[in-house]
């Protein structure tokens with residue numbers, strides 16, 4: 001069965017510090033998505049719930065069951081998807097597979113995480129538990145990997161430290177146009193460069209915050225989409241790849257193999273190349289990651305992504321805007337929600353619903369990175 | 385205690401050990417102890433926001449060793465949080481507790497060693 005896969009609706013909750021726990025966050029986004037798509041709960045065949053660690057964060061398991069029950073989706077097939085920070089992207093992949101294969105004619109994807117009730121230390125430890133024991137025992141954190149990688153990048157390519165601050169400034173500026181973003185404030189380059197050191201040479205404003213939130217998308221075959229929507233998006237390419245569990249075993253710390261491999265797969269499936277991408281959401285959990293993904297996806301030559309940022313080419317009015325949503329940096333990073341929220345931003349851009357952030361785009365890309373590049377999903381979407 | 389890397393029939397050297405060579409999938413044929421060798425700092429960071437049970441600050445580095453001409457890297461803490469620079473020569477030094485067992489998410493008796501090797505500047 002060769003079906004084209006469409007996305008006909010989406011939603012996201014406000015990202016930030018929320019009182020709601022994981023079940024409520026997920027059902028808020030799921031319910032809003034059903035309404036946005038105009039789909040009745042009875043019509044949903046599959047529901048996927050992207051989440052990294054509800055058990056570790058709040059002792060709640062079985063959340064795919066909770067969502068299916070709370071939204072009246074029974075007896076739909078339900079599954080929780082964990083691929084660490086790329087759980088949302090992995091959910092996109094699972095939802096796409098379910099429609100593409102003919103197993104489902106209507107699939108709801110909801111991603112969410114509840115994190116802020118834990119202190120930064122505990123939350124950092126939950127996230128660091130994804131590392132290999134040989135790494136964990138040294139007290140490594142994902143921010144530490146980012147610090148080591150950023151230093152290597154700056155030294156190897158003679159890139160100015162200020163270029164990383166410019167990524168944060170740009171994404172914060174975009175965030176002021178996104179009412180759902182955690183932060184609604186612009187920052188200056190000076191403020192970013194003078195913020196406290198977290199993992200030298202990276203400072204507080206090089207890192208995304210800890211966030212609660214949820215996002216959702218509705219998938220169906222194109223033939224079914226025609227019944228529900230005049231404007232919708234199709235998933236024209238998607239790829240997923242895995243890199244080493246142990247980060248230091250990679251040949252080159254500044255190349256994310258999972259980004260390269262998943263990107264190539266997605267480009268090939270879509271039959272297009274990097275020059276065809278009008279707008280992109282990249283996984284800027286750390287500012288340096290925006291450079292590594294731009295290079296891994298061939299938006300920029302190796303060692304030159306920083307120049308694109310310096311020249312304003314990735315700004316919302318640049319030739320290829322990156323992270324119009326504010327990115328993880330400003331919008332926030334509720335682990336399991338982020339990949340879905342990236343897809344939601346691209347969907348909104350393609351159907352012309354991005355409000356103050358709207359850019360002229362027919363084709364968009366989302367790159368969702370798990371761990372420190374350990375698992376990556378790249379998705380290409382086109383407007384219909 | 386040793387700092388074991390593996391070598392596969394195709395000459396790939398990997399640290400830490402794996403049941404199969406991550407690069408080619410072959411079964412390892414040899415174990416190589418890196419603890420009595422010197423390596424070079426590839427990059428480093430000083431982490432000031434550390435998880436429960438971890439020293440603060442925590443200076444960490446990627447260090448590259450060479451085994452018969454084949455590079456192999458390891459992540460480790462820098463002993464005494466000493467000042468390091470990229471390119472410095474360092475050597476492993478044993479520590480019986482790299483972080484406090486059982487304080488973070490993992491129980492003390494988890495699939496987790498708590499001792500191992502830090503790196504100190506070569507004398």
Ligand SMILES: [Zn+2]
Nearest residue numbers: 392396405408
């Ligand atoms: Zn091998």
